Amino acid sequence: MSRALRRTFTLTIAIGVLLAACGDDTTTSSDNTSVSSDNASVDAGAVDNTSIDAAAATTTIESCAAADGSAAKQSTFTEYPPVCIEPGKGYAATIETNQGTLNITLRADLAPMTVNSFVNLARYHYFDGTTCHRAIQNFVVQCGDPTATGTGDPGYEFADELPTEAYKIGSIAMANAGPNTNGSQFFIISGSNGAALPPSYSLFGQVDEADMGVVASLDALGNPSDGAPLQPIDIVSVTITEQ
Numbered sequence: 001m002s003r004a005l006r007r008t009f010t011l012t013i014a015i016g017v018l019l020a021a022c023g024d025d026t027t028t029s030s031d032n033t034s035v036s037s038d039n040a041s042v043d044a045g046a047v048d049n050t051s052i053d054a055a056a057a058t059t060t061i062e063s064c065a066a067a068d069g070s071a072a073k074q075s076t077f078t079e080y081p082p083v084c085i086e087p088g089k090g091y092a093a094t095i096e097t098n099q100g101t102l103n104i105t106l107r108a109d110l111a112p113m114t115v116n117s118f119v120n121l122a123r124y125h126y127f128d129g130t131t132c133h134r135a136i137q138n139f140v141v142q143c144g145d146p147t148a149t150g151t152g153d154p155g156y157e158f159a160d161e162l163p164t165e166a167y168k169i170g171s172i173a174m175a176n177a178g179p180n181t182n183g184s185q186f187f188i189i190s191g192s193n194g195a196a197l198p199p200s201y202s203l204f205g206q207v208d209e210a211d212m213g214v215v216a217s218l219d220a221l222g223n224p225s226d227g228a229p230l231q232p233i234d235i236v237s238v239t240i241t242e243q
Helices: 003-009 054-058 112-123 209-220
Strands: 091-097 100-106 134-136 140-143 171-174 186-189 203-207 234-242
Touching: 091 112, 100 112, 100 209, 112 203, 112 234, 203 209
Parallel strands: none
Antiparallel strands: 091 100, 091 234, 100 203, 134 140, 140 186, 171 186, 171 203
């Protein structure tokens, strides 16, 4: 199984089904779960750029997208971006979907490299007009792959920033294909099974309390077992704000 394909199915849960569509001949169990979450204010997510991996942040030929959102859409990259988030600032994302809008506090204090990548991709409109390819009831909604196949990525990978805080419903974390294979795919924890995941996924945001009803609506569209949602969940746009 290719690493990119494994990214789709690394987020396993105790649903007791055979993942035949992935070519995996094992079943999940109640002791083998995975996915993540956390809650905090924008102030808590203020950036300390000294904690961003210097090697990942400087060995790059890419440039940061304009903070005002004026950059042209870009879907392929060659390297992890330079440092695009500013010290002392908090960051938030507004994800507009066809099923409702999610306002998310980004946690650069927990995962600065992850937030840096997500912010830059969003400012390049990487996520705009994409489809969330996977949704499982009481577990997660997985998005961030422009190909909607579960195999897509931005053209680079970066290291894990594993959480020191517990996942919860509404948490935003990175999907991966194993250690240190983060790209652009992320998931929203939509149920208690997702909140029970082990801390194997970089936690980088939390849906605001006022929008938890939208999370519940997305969860209701999840597949009872695994796979695409029962109705399309499309990302219209992702907008970044600084505070």
